[in-house]
Amino acid sequence: MRKILCLSDFTSEQQAAVRRAAPEFSIVFGRPTDKEDQDYREAEIICGWDAKVKEVALREGAKLRWVQSWSSGIDSLPLGLLEERGILLTDASGVHARSVSETAVAMMLGLSRGIAAAVRNQQSGVWESPKTLAEMNGSTVAIVGAGEIGREVARLARAFDMRVVAVRRSGGTLPEVDVVYDTSHLDDALREADYVVNILPLTNETQHIFDAERFAVMKSSAYFINVGRGATVRTEDLIEALDKGIIAGAGLDVFEHEPLPASHAFWAMPNVILTPHNAGGMTVRNTERLAKLFVSNLEIYLSGETGNLRNLVDYKKKY
Numbered sequence: 585m586r587k588i589l590c591l592s593d594f595t596s597e598q599q600a601a602v603r604r605a606a607p608e609f610s611i612v613f614g615r616p617t618d619k620e621d622q623d624y625r626e627a628e629i630i631c632g633w634d635a636k637v638k639e640v641a642l643r644e645g646a647k648l649r650w651v652q653s654w655s656s657g658i659d660s661l662p663l664g665l666l667e668e669r670g671i672l673l674t675d676a677s678g679v680h681a682r683s684v685s686e687t688a689v690a691m692m693l694g695l696s697r698g699i700a701a702a703v704r705n706q707q708s709g710v711w712e713s714p715k716t717l718a719e720m721n722g723s724t725v726a727i728v729g730a731g732e733i734g735r736e737v738a739r740l741a742r743a744f745d746m747r748v749v750a751v752r753r754s755g756g757t758l759p760e761v762d763v764v765y766d767t768s769h770l771d772d773a774l775r776e777a778d779y780v781v782n783i784l785p786l787t788n789e790t791q792h793i794f795d796a797e798r799f800a801v802m803k804s805s806a807y808f809i810n811v812g813r814g815a816t817v818r819t820e821d822l823i824e825a826l827d828k829g830i831i832a833g834a835g836l837d838v839f840e841h842e843p844l845p846a847s848h849a850f851w852a853m854p855n856v857i858l859t860p861h862n863a864g865g866m867t868v869r870n871t872e873r874l875a876k877l878f879v880s881n882l883e884i885y886l887s888g889e890t891g892n893l894r895n896l897v898d899y900k901k902k903y
Contacts, residue, residue, distance in 0.1 A: 585610045587647070589623050590878075591632030592654075593866070598875040605882045629885070631878050638662055642669060650885055650893075652878050656680055656733070656864065657813055658897055659786040667899040674881055675903070677895045678732040679873045680864035684837075685736035687863035688781050688811050691835025695807045696720055696779075700833075700857045718778070718805070720744040726751065726777035727761075728770065729784035729812055735760050737781055749773045774801045779809065785903045786813035794818065799825035807833045811863045814838040823849050826856060837863040 588611045590602065599613055615634065616623045624630075624640035631652040641648040642665055650672040653661065658675050666673055694700045696718035705712050725741050727734040730750035738748045738760035748761045751773045755766035765773045770793075774780060780802060784790045794808070795818040802808070808831055810817055819840050825831050833855035842861055850856050864870070881893050890896075897903060 586628050587612065587623070587626045588629045588631070588882075589616070589627035589641075591615055591630065591634055591637075592874070593871065594875055595871075598871070601875065601879050602882065605879050606886060629882070633661065638665070642666070642671075650674070650890075652676075652881060654679075654866070654874060657785055659813060659815075659902065663897075663899055663902060672885075672890055672893065673897040673899075674893050674895045675897055676874055676877065679870055679877055681732040681736040683865065683867050683870055684733045684783070684811050684863040685740055687837055687859065688733075688737050688783075688809050688835070689740050691809050691811075691837075691857050691859075692720060692725070692779050692781075692807065694857050695833045695835055695855070701854060704854065720746055720779070723747070723778035724749060724776050725779040725781060726773040727781045727783065728773070729782065730758060730761065730764070731783065733783045733811070734781070737783070746779075749776055771798070771801045774798060774806075775803075777806055778803065779807050781809045781811070782816060783812040784816045786815050787902045790816045792816070792818040794822070796821040796824065799830050802831050804829060805832050807831070807835065809835040811837045814840045814842065823853075826853055833857075835859075837861055 586609045588606060588609045590611065590613045592613065594613060603611055612623050621640050624636050625646045627641060628647050629650050630637055630641060630648060632654050640646065648671055653673065653675045656675055656677045658673065698714045698717050701714065721744050724747040726749045727737050728751045730752040734750060735758060738750065741748050742760065749763045750758055750761040751765045751767060751770050753767050755764055758764055782794060784793065793816050799821060822834065826834060835857040836850065837859045838861050844850060850858055877894060884892050
């Protein structure tokens with residue numbers, strides 16, 4: 585019998601929806617034990633990812649044909665091996681748009697309204713008021729990587745009466761955005777921005793795209809928010825920009841090396857907010873959206889129209 589392996593915490597209702605979509609399949613939910621490597625070898629479809637997918641399900645002779653990733657970013661997956669095996673890969677683009685955009689806006693507010701500094705002072709019992717605070721209304725946010733998450737950040741920014749500039753590979757127009765630049769005009773967008781929100785995927789073209797030259801282009805009063813991928817930023821250049829006042833502050837959810845070492849310079853910087861790569865964490869709502877995406881894609885897969893799978897990854901583009 586054909587098999588589906590769901591490495592997930594789907595509710596009983598969500599599991600029932602998967603079973604209804606694929607009644608002819610044997611479906612295993614949860615994480616099998618070491619004694620159940622057979623489930624990985626026999627799975628034609630896997631929803632989720634763990635180390636054993638690569639160790640067992642990508643071996644010669646395994647039956648895997650499609651992986652539905654939990655994550656929007658798939659740069660950590662063995663893309664070359666998946667392509668070589670002829671395995672379809674779909675990512676979770678759009679699933680985490682609400683939670684990631686809320687984190688981005690929370691960081692913008694926390695930095696501009698002095699909340700980050702106030703929390704530090706609270707721990708020390710220090711009453712200290714900043715001389716000047718920023719306001720988001722009337723300012724400009726540049727969203728670099730205007731996919732599903734970027735468009736949601738833009739929608740939220742509108743609620744603060746912000747001017748929204750977006751940078752994306754194709755340029756074009758977006759209904760949520762005032763101005764769209766293609767990537768060749770990234771520096772133009774950075775010069776205008778009071779807040780820069782980086783949501784780029786990690787590719788050969790985007791690795792270390794934010795370096796000393798890019799931070800030098802930004803306003804000294806600007807805040808840099810990274811909820812995309814850590815390696816799109818050259819870490820030592822960002823530290824220098826923050827330390828020397830080249831930019832005003834940063835909100836960081838992702839890092840080149842994770843977990844961030846306890847001795848890292850970021851921890852002690854008063855103008856930085858850090859979160860442990862949890863902006864896209866599996867909230868209850870995110871799990872609901874992932875389950876709906878998987879069921880929708882499962883129906884498409886079983887129809888044989890695999891070219892129509894939502895969020896189908898192009899291995900050449902790496903997204």
